[in-house]
Amino acid sequence: MTAGEAPAVASPRDAPGGTPGDAAGPFEELFEDAPxxxxxxxxxxxxxxxxATFLAWSGHRREDLLGSAFSRLLPVGDRxxxxxxxxxxxxxxxxxxxxxxxxVAADRTRRPALITATxxxxxxxxxxxxxxxxxxxxERRAHERELVAALQRVEDSENRRAAAEADAHRRALEDPLTxxxxxxxxxxxxxxxxxxxxxxxCVLVLDLDHFxxxxxxxxxxxxxxxxVTVAGRLSAAVREGATVARLSADxxxxxxxxxxxxxxxxLAGRLLEVLTVPVVIQGLEIVASASIGAAVTVxxxxxxxxxLHDAGVAMHRAKARGRNRVEVHDAQRxxxxxxxxxxxxxxxxxxxAGELRLHYQPRVRLHDERTxxxxxxxxxxxxxxxxxxxxxFIDLAEESGLVRELGAQVLDTAVQQAARWARxxxxxxxxxxxxxxxxxxxxxxxxxxxxxxxxxHGLDPHLLVLEVTETALMTDPEAAEAALVALKGLGxxxxxxxxxxxxxxxxxxQRFPVDELKIDRSFVSGLGVNDGDAAIVxxxxxxxxxxxxxxxxxxxxxxxxLDALVEMGCDFVQGYFFSxxxxxDALQEWARSR
Ligand code: C2E
Ligand code: CA
Ligand code: CA
Numbered sequence: 001m002t003a004g005e006a007p008a009v010a011s012p013r014d015a016p017g018g019t020p021g022d023a024a025g026p027f028e029e030l031f032e033d034a035p036x037x038x039x040x041x042x043x044x045x046x047x048x049x050x051x052a053t054f055l056a057w058s059g060h061r062r063e064d065l066l067g068s069a070f071s072r073l074l075p076v077g078d079r080x081x082x083x084x085x086x087x088x089x090x091x092x093x094x095x096x097x098x099x100x101x102x103x104v105a106a107d108r109t110r111r112p113a114l115i116t117a118t119x120x121x122x123x124x125x126x127x128x129x130x131x132x133x134x135x136x137x138x139e140r141r142a143h144e145r146e147l148v149a150a151l152q153r154v155e156d157s158e159n160r161r162a163a164a165e166a167d168a169h170r171r172a173l174e175d176p177l178t179x180x181x182x183x184x185x186x187x188x189x190x191x192x193x194x195x196x197x198x199x200x201x202c203v204l205v206l207d208l209d210h211f212x213x214x215x216x217x218x219x220x221x222x223x224x225x226x227x228v229t230v231a232g233r234l235s236a237a238v239r240e241g242a243t244v245a246r247l248s249a250d251x252x253x254x255x256x257x258x259x260x261x262x263x264x265x266x267l268a269g270r271l272l273e274v275l276t277v278p279v280v281i282q283g284l285e286i287v288a289s290a291s292i293g294a295a296v297t298v299x300x301x302x303x304x305x306x307x308l309h310d311a312g313v314a315m316h317r318a319k320a321r322g323r324n325r326v327e328v329h330d331a332q333r334x335x336x337x338x339x340x341x342x343x344x345x346x347x348x349x350x351x352x353a354g355e356l357r358l359h360y361q362p363r364v365r366l367h368d369e370r371t372x373x374x375x376x377x378x379x380x381x382x383x384x385x386x387x388x389x390x391x392x393f394i395d396l397a398e399e400s401g402l403v404r405e406l407g408a409q410v411l412d413t414a415v416q417q418a419a420r421w422a423r424x425x426x427x428x429x430x431x432x433x434x435x436x437x438x439x440x441x442x443x444x445x446x447x448x449x450x451x452x453x454x455x456x457h458g459l460d461p462h463l464l465v466l467e468v469t470e471t472a473l474m475t476d477p478e479a480a481e482a483a484l485v486a487l488k489g490l491g492x493x494x495x496x497x498x499x500x501x502x503x504x505x506x507x508x509x510q511r512f513p514v515d516e517l518k519i520d521r522s523f524v525s526g527l528g529v530n531d532g533d534a535a536i537v538x539x540x541x542x543x544x545x546x547x548x549x550x551x552x553x554x555x556x557x558x559x560x561x562l563d564a565l566v567e568m569g570c571d572f573v574q575g576y577f578f579s580x581x582x583x584x585d586a587l588q589e590w591a592r593s594r
Pocket of ligand 1: 391394521
């Protein structure tokens with residue numbers, strides 16, 4: 001067979017754009033029934049006409065070919081050959097090209113063919129087209145066969161490389177055991193869920209309860225089996241479009257669109273439920289359960305880290321509250337953090353602005369009921385919230401380190417006040433006790449700061465007592481001992497505050513140069529009510545006396561408690577029974593009235 005001219009006349013049956021009423025003339029019939037395949041394409045290579053011979057030979061249907069690219073009839077290697085070999089030669093000027101290629105028939109078999117193409121440029125309002133004639137050919141020419149084979153090999157290896165890359169990419173994002181997305185895969189899913197238009201996204205962090213027990217008693221194979229089952233059940237329980245991922249050994253995460261916390265809660269409830277169906281592993285029925293923490297994104301912060309963190313915190317709460325339950329992240333708790341930050345800023349400003357106040361609570365010597373000392377207790381005169389007790393801000397000051405400035409101010413004010421009282425002939429001379437925080441005790445500048453305050457206000461060191469808690473002593477015993485020895489050397493008294501609530505052992509107490517034990521209010525309030533508390537208070541008093549120091553009871557509120565303390569031989573008492581902490585003037589008033 002040889003290449004011939006394609007007929008210039010189109011058959012109305014072929015051309016979608018052909019003129020419908022045209023009668024099929026002899027040339028159209030010739031085109032249709034020629035002994036070779038005829039096709040025409042537009043300039044982009046899309047088939048515009050095809051004859052019956054080609055359809056019969058290839059088995060393709062006319063409607064499938066019209067409008068689709070001619071090159072798609074060729075295998076990949078030939079497609080490249082076609083585009084590199086024929087297209088440039090066709091150019092824009094109307095050349096002829098010839099290629100031996102295979103045509104993929106409708107039944108996927110390949111038919112060798114000689115294909116010629118002629119480009120007819122646009123003229124007289126007609127559009128440019130390419131006329132293609134396909135002759136059935138028994139064999140490819142040898143050099144073309146080699147070329148096609150080489151091109152096919154290149155193409156195959158490209159495909160394999162791309163497939164391997166896609167596979168590696170998929171594996172990097174996938175947990176090999178369950179096939180679920182792993183941590184990296186989850187991040188990708190979560191980021192795209194958060195970037196999407198959905199108003200809110202919920203994240204559930206699910207941790208299997210007692211998974212290690214299964215793993216250790218039945219072996220890791222059993223553990224794996226359980227994990228795979230759980231993975232399957234979770235995936236089946238969520239709706240289309242939700243993501244189930246496995247984060248670590250027995251920790252799963254579910255991400256879904258979700259408008260509010262209640263939906264997250266009901267989804268979590270459903271997940272707990274699907275786990276209740278027993279799993280049979282090695283002939284044993286295991287009922288899995290999980291602790292689930294849920295969080296829903298808030299409009300102000302749609303970050304993946306934030307919502308995952310919130311759900312994780314809620315999950316730990318679920319575990320702590322007895323497992324097999326759901327806890328939902330509470331946005332209010334998040335607000336508490338913001339509130340604390342705000343309060344910290346205000347406290348910093350308040351300290352600098354001199355808003356701290358000291359109230360003084362008298363301490364009474366039991367054997368003569370005389371007021372021999374006071375304890376300075378700090379308050380914060382907040383511009384909006386009024387007078388705040390230390391419970392509202394002292395922990396915050398301690399955590400943030402602000403307690404240094406706070407402590408320095410308290411010390412200075414208390415020493416100044418004590419010196420004023422000491423100079424006042426109307427006022428009985430009293431010791432002033434000042435509370436030191438853990439950080440202050442650990443501060444290497446403490447001794448210098450105390451010395452400076454005493455000198456500045458001219459106070460006799462014997463009129464100052466510093467109260468330190470057991471906890472502060474035990475935090476860094478060596479440093480505490482050194483600081484206390486130095487302070488003691490100045491003539492200052494040392495009290496151990498909240499005695500009985502910490503873990504200080506007797507040997508430790510003996511090691512520190514301590515002058516008094518302040519028995520914690522929690523034991524004192526049990527006097528007359530709880531025999532155990534009475535025994536503790538009695539032991540503390542005896543202990544103090546055994547090592548030669550004073551016993552002070554704090555928080556005495558009733559006559560009954562006072563009587564019990566007198567009977568036990570306690571030396572000093574302090575508490576509402578005598579007076580609440582008072583401002584200096586009020587304290588003077590109180591002393592006068594006694
Ligand atoms: P604390 O040193 O144990 O102080 C005793 C607390 O018990 C004081 O509370 C006092 O008002 C209260 N209190 C005294 N007698 C009674 C009573 O009969 N019944 C009851 N229910 N309570 C009584 P406050 O003033 O609220 O101080 C609380 C804590 O704050 C203090 O406990 C102390 O640990 C800390 N604090 C107070 N001022 C300072 C300070 O200047 N520096 C440091 N670091 N901590 C301070
Ligand atoms: Ca105290
Ligand atoms: Ca105390």
